[in-house]
Amino acid sequence: MSIVKRNNDLRPFYSSLLDDFIWPYGETTEQRRLPALNVKENEKTLTLELQVPGMNKDDIKLEYKDGYLTISCEKREEKEEKDKDQKFLRKEFSSVSFHRTVELPEDKYNVGKAEASYKDGILEITMPKNEEKSKISRTIQVK
Template identity: 40%
Template sequence: MATLVRNFAPVFPTVFGNLLNDFERVAPAYQQSFPAVNVLENENAFKIELAAPGLKKEDFKVNVHENTLTISTEKKEETEETVGKYTRKEFNFSSFKRSFTLPKTVDTDKIVATYIDGVLGLELPKKEEAKPKEPRLIEIA
């Protein structure tokens, strides 16, 4: 028994072929990724450093709810280029959301955030009772 196989040759190989090749070349750039995060601790506070170059401080949303710190962004871009009869529109949407469970020792009312040179910095001060205390000499009566 013979099998009939249709050989599909695109009608417009140069137009669609280039379009698909361009898409395959550009697609990896739009894969979702999360920014790198450093978490540091000292005697008085925790510090979070989140590398997010290319954003503005207005792009970030930082929330604390029931000992969960959430950092998120949403950025939408649209470009349109018209040459003659042809219009090319490109859309770019990027977002991320990171959540951190905070220890009960963090004073959530005193958290401070800064954004300098592409790094979002958060300082999470510890509550006074959680900070190390100096040794105290107890006199014997």
């Protein structure tokens, strides 16, 4: 049995085949659970937009280490209804979490000056790009 590495997780090959058979729209189970990601880049900045509706900004965690930005979120909810005798009629709880990692090389992006905002279910992370150093080209004489 061969092993396929997907989303930081080792899974048997047949498992991904089953995913593709059940969900034939080109996405794996892991991809359906990840928030949509837009990447915008111009000469001066890089902007990442993630669609994470229903979260609070306190549920979102951003960590940068060794050239990788990890965006994670965890939200837990518990709801309950009781009758007049304080007996449970209904109790529900849910948990939603994800993590997504994006490579951001330190020589290209200034992550130290990154800013993040969350509004209307969209997490936006913007950071300036580092200036590209011009490549030196010259002829060296042999003496």
